[in-house]
Structure formats: C-alpha cells, structure tokens
Amino acid sequence: MGYGDVVPKDAAGRLIASGVMVTTTPLLAAAFALLTGSALANGVRKVMQMSVRSPEGSYRLVLDVHPARAMGTC
Numbered sequence: 001m002g003y004g005d006v007v008p009k010d011a012a013g014r015l016i017a018s019g020v021m022v023t024t025t026p027l028l029a030a031a032f033a034l035l036t037g038s039a040l041a042n043g044v045r046k047v048m049q050m051s052v053r054s055p056e057g058s059y060r061l062v063l064d065v066h067p068a069r070a071m072g073t074c
Contacts, residue, residue: 044061048061
C-alpha cells in the first residue's frame with residue numbers, strides 16, 4: 001500500500017507485505033470500534049444518569065426521535 005515507489009521484489013517479500021496489509025486494516029478497525037464503543041457506553045451512562053456501570057440482567061435501550069423533530073420542523 002502506498003505510492004508504489006518501494007515494492008517487494010521476491011515472493012517472500014510479497015507474501016509478508018500481503019499479510020501486513022490484510023491484518024493491519026482489521027486490527028485498526030477493531031481498535032477504532034473499541035474506542036467508539038467505549039465512548040458510546042459512557043454517553044449512554046451519562047444520559048441515563050448511571051454512576052458506574054450498566055444495571056444487572058438483560059435489558060434493551062430504545063431511542064427514537066419524533067419524525068417532526070428529525071425533519072427539523074419543530
């Protein structure tokens with residue numbers, strides 16, 4: 001990946017470069033997902049005025065916006 005000015009010449013180099021390209025993108029995406037998931041969880045805790053963590057047991061959080069507000073007419 002890049003401008004193509006530096007490229008591997010042999011099969012082993014190409015295999016290593018392919019492996020790096022195939023694994024780096026998912027790892028970066030996973031790190032970003034963890035970061036944004038944590039930020040979202042903190043935001044939900046703040047909105048729900050929860051002190052430390054989620055309540056015990058299973059639950060669902062449903063958020064909705066009135067269609068008029070979503071259109072900006074209110």
